[in-house]
Amino acid sequence: MYPTREEAERLLVEAEECNPGPWDDHSRVVAHCAEEIAKRCGMDSEKAYVLGLLHDIGRKYGKRHLGHVSDGYSYMMSLGYDEVARICLSHSFNEHDLDQYIGNFDTSEEETKLIREGLDAMEYDDYDLLIQLCDAIGGAEGVVDMALRMEDVKSRYGAYPQEKWDKNMWLKNYFERKMGEDLYIAVDKENYRPVKGGNV
Ligand SMILES: [Fe+2]
Secondary structure, eight states: OOOOHHHHHHHHHHHHHHSOSTHHHHHHHHHHHHHHHHHHHTSOHHHHHHHHHHTTGGGGGOSOSTHHHHHHHHHHHHTTOHHHHHHHHHTTOTTSOGGGOOSOOOOOHHHHHHHHHHHHTOOOOHHHHHHHHHHHHBOSSSBOOHHHHHHHHHHHHSOOOHHHHHHHHHHHHHHHHHHTSOHHHHTTTTTOOOOTTOOO
């Protein structure tokens, strides 16, 4: 289950009011990219858009690192949106491994257990992979070059694991092969800009 486009947009606006920050426009960029890529791969573009828009919805509950993953999962499960809940978990772990998380482990024991068990029970599908890719190219002001973004993360956190870097490049190639098109052209990197308050 996942919400309609309109409901997803409403949830994002509401969440942004609780914890203002650039993450809402980042979410819009991710949603845009997911929709455009999905259209070109024979995937459900509406579902891709909604999953992209809500992947970081856990940020509603404040400025947390790993905590936004469990917050998002629990919030979406409470609304019955299990397909979004899994994306809240899977988007941060492109290697399917909790220990590869970049950022602070600021979760309680219970929250960490929830994430670990959720990941263990999950087999990634193309929607999980799609949002991981879009998260890696979604800036707050528009689409960013994946390699430049990884450099940025590296400078903010001091390191960027090679395996994660390689996995992101693998994701880019995987979807480019599916689309038969260059990623940045497909998502109109040069021209697309998010619109505050929604561009649906
Ligand atoms: Fe994100």
